[in-house]
Each structure stands twice: as C-alpha cells, then as structure tokens.
Amino acid sequence: MHPEKNVVPLLIILFVITSGCLSNEATKVNLSNRSNDFDSSSDSESLRIAVSAIISPDETLIYYQDMFDYLSLKMGVPVKLVQRKTYQEVNDLVRKNSVDAAFVCSLAYIDGKDQFGMEILAVPIVRGEPRYYSYIIVPDDSSIKSLEGLKGKTFAYTDPLSNSGKLSPEYMIAQLGENPETFFKLTFFTYSHDKSIQAVAEKMVDGAAVDSLVWDFKNATDPGFTSRTKIISKSPPYGIPPLVVSKDIDPTLKGKLGKILLQMHEDEKGIEILDRIMIDRFSEANDSLYNSVREMKKVVSDAKRKDT
Structure with missing residues (x-):
C-alpha cells in the first residue's frame, strides 16, 4: 500500500459526507440504504x-x-x-x-x-x-485524453461486481501492462452509474468508468451531468x-x-x-454472450497477482 493512496482530498471528503455519493474502496464506508425496499420474504400473491x-x-x-x-x-x-x-x-x-x-x-x-x-x-x-459498452469519462474541460492519462489520479468505480464500472476498466489497465490495484492514486465505489457520472461532472474525481446504457440514456433525457463530462475511451461490446x-x-x-x-x-x-x-x-x-466478460475476469485476476 502506497502512503499517498490514503490521502483523500478535502473536497472529496466533503462530497462523501454531504451527498452519500462515494464510498472509499479501501475503508468500505457503509452508506445508508436509500432504496425503496419491500419485504422480500415469500409472497405467493405477488x-x-x-x-x-x-x-x-x-x-x-x-x-x-x-x-x-x-x-x-x-x-x-x-x-x-x-x-x-x-x-x-x-x-x-x-x-x-x-x-x-x-x-x-x-x-x-x-x-x-x-x-x-x-x-x-x-x-x-x-x-x-x-450488447453495451464501458465508457471512461472525465470532466468536459479535462486535459486528460486517454486512460493512460488517469494514472496516479482519482477514479470512481461503480460496484465490485460491475462489469462496465469495475472489471472492464481494470482489464483496460491490465492491457497497458499495469496492475489495476496500483494504477490510480485513489479509488471509490459510488454504487450506481449515475452517481459516478455526477462525481465526474462535479470534479470530485478525475475520472470514472460507467455503463454506456446509463450514460446514453441520461444524455438523451436529462443531460445536466453528462453534458459536463466527456468520453475518452469506449470498450469493446459486452453481453x-x-x-x-x-x-x-x-x-x-x-x-x-x-x-x-x-x-x-x-x-x-x-x-x-x-x-x-x-x-x-x-x-x-x-x-455464451458473456464469454468475453469471463475472459476479462481471468486476465484481471492474473494482472493483480503479478506484483504480489
């Protein structure tokens, strides 16, 4: 663990506290459950x-x-x-x-x-x-033009089990010959793609990986945040x-x-x-529609073990 990875910029800390948008990957901050959650016990009538x-x-x-x-x-x-x-x-x-x-x-x-x-x-x-894609996005006025330019920066992932918001960017990093676990200075989980878009638009992080379906939908229907971001990389298609x-x-x-x-x-x-x-x-x-995701999972696992 590099010491500088534990230094969270003050602005990001304030954003976490006030909006509940981000969760530090290392510390696994437990955010309040905002979901409209119905009883999930057995119910034959619904x-x-x-x-x-x-x-x-x-x-x-x-x-x-x-x-x-x-x-x-x-x-x-x-x-x-x-x-x-x-x-x-x-x-x-x-x-x-x-x-x-x-x-x-x-x-x-x-x-x-x-x-x-x-x-x-x-x-x-x-x-x-x-099929859909993973987009790597940055603020619309950022000088960063590629994933390589995000090395040593702050980055928002979506969820540990997200393909477009976690596995795909890690795979892209592995393809660069880098270890996904040490590539960024600091990473967060936002636990939803719209929150990742918001985090980038508000410049709380330098970049994020998001689901193309979500970014495209929001850009077409409510572009308040997407219009303040730009796509610098698009993955191959996934199931x-x-x-x-x-x-x-x-x-x-x-x-x-x-x-x-x-x-x-x-x-x-x-x-x-x-x-x-x-x-x-x-x-x-x-x-078989998801075989490419399986292959990426193996590549990323191997890349993470490489430096251990």
Whole structure:
C-alpha cells in the first residue's frame, strides 16, 4: 500500500459526507440504504423483482415503474420492486429464492451462474443488439485524453461486481501492462452509474468508468451531468445486463413471465414503455454472450497477482 493512496482530498471528503455519493474502496464506508425496499420474504400473491443499483434508488423507481405496472397488469398480480445497495446483495436474494427475478449486471450474472446456477430469462435489445459498452469519462474541460492519462489520479468505480464500472476498466489497465490495484492514486465505489457520472461532472474525481446504457440514456433525457463530462475511451461490446431467475423458479411462472417480456414489443402499451427507456425489445439469449466478460475476469485476476 502506497502512503499517498490514503490521502483523500478535502473536497472529496466533503462530497462523501454531504451527498452519500462515494464510498472509499479501501475503508468500505457503509452508506445508508436509500432504496425503496419491500419485504422480500415469500409472497405467493405477488411477483418480486429485484433491481441491482445500476442507477441510484430514486432513479430506479422512475426508470422501472411503468414496466413493473405493465408486468403486473399482464401477470394479474402485484409486482414488488426489491432493491439492495450492492450487486452481491441482489445475487444473494436470487440464490435464496427471496425474489422471483432480478435485473443484474453482466459480471454479477457470471458469478451467480458459477456459484448457484443463476439463469437468464431475457435480455434487452438496444439499437439492434444485446450488447453495451464501458465508457471512461472525465470532466468536459479535462486535459486528460486517454486512460493512460488517469494514472496516479482519482477514479470512481461503480460496484465490485460491475462489469462496465469495475472489471472492464481494470482489464483496460491490465492491457497497458499495469496492475489495476496500483494504477490510480485513489479509488471509490459510488454504487450506481449515475452517481459516478455526477462525481465526474462535479470534479470530485478525475475520472470514472460507467455503463454506456446509463450514460446514453441520461444524455438523451436529462443531460445536466453528462453534458459536463466527456468520453475518452469506449470498450469493446459486452453481453448486455440480463434479467435472471433462480434455477429453482417455478417453471410455469418462468414461462409466463418470459413470454410477456418477449412479446412486449408487439403490444402498443409495451412499445410505448420500451421506447421511453430506450429498449427495442426483449430477447432470449445464450450464456455464451458473456464469454468475453469471463475472459476479462481471468486476465484481471492474473494482472493483480503479478506484483504480489
């Protein structure tokens, strides 16, 4: 551990205290749970869907509310939104069958698949493909033009199980022949991509890695923060974050929910909702869609061991 890595600029400390936006990776600051969290115990009268904190809790409610209302109408039962602060906590809900389905990150899916047989129910198709990217962003007036220029700077990650917000930038660093754990002076977890965008826009950190789907959506609908950032690097395409279920889900429920999602783009109300959240439609997907993420995970693991 380099001593200078423990020196947190005063401005960042104030930002952490006042906004709850960032969490120091080394000290694992425990932020208050702002999510609208319903009881996730067994409830045969409702459909429980968890959403990983890809965006912040308040934004999640706005983004998913119409879709959940639509699913409730089609399923004939209330749909309950279950939120947790971290991707791992959402994976745990699926593993324990505490929820019926969950929207998770690509890396979180891989871990869930390997550890307890998590299954893909459907994936979003965006701009004609089931793929997305990791963007490296900096303030719009920054002189930094590449990831290499962020060496020795402060950087915001999203979540330990985030592909676009953690694994992908670490892979990019490994490709430079560097150790991801020593490349930056200081790193944080924000626990949502919109908070990472905000942190960069407000110049609380020098850079961040964010989900292209989130940055593009915010830039199209509410560019207050994205307009104050710029993209300096774009990753190769990755398998898009899927909607998953437990391997132990009731087959009838799985089939009914899957059918509704796969046919959503054929319904006038469904089209309206999908257009609003910039999704073409939902589709079936094969696990092989995520092989590139698996390969990156191995490369990053090897790079971190190199200097130990």
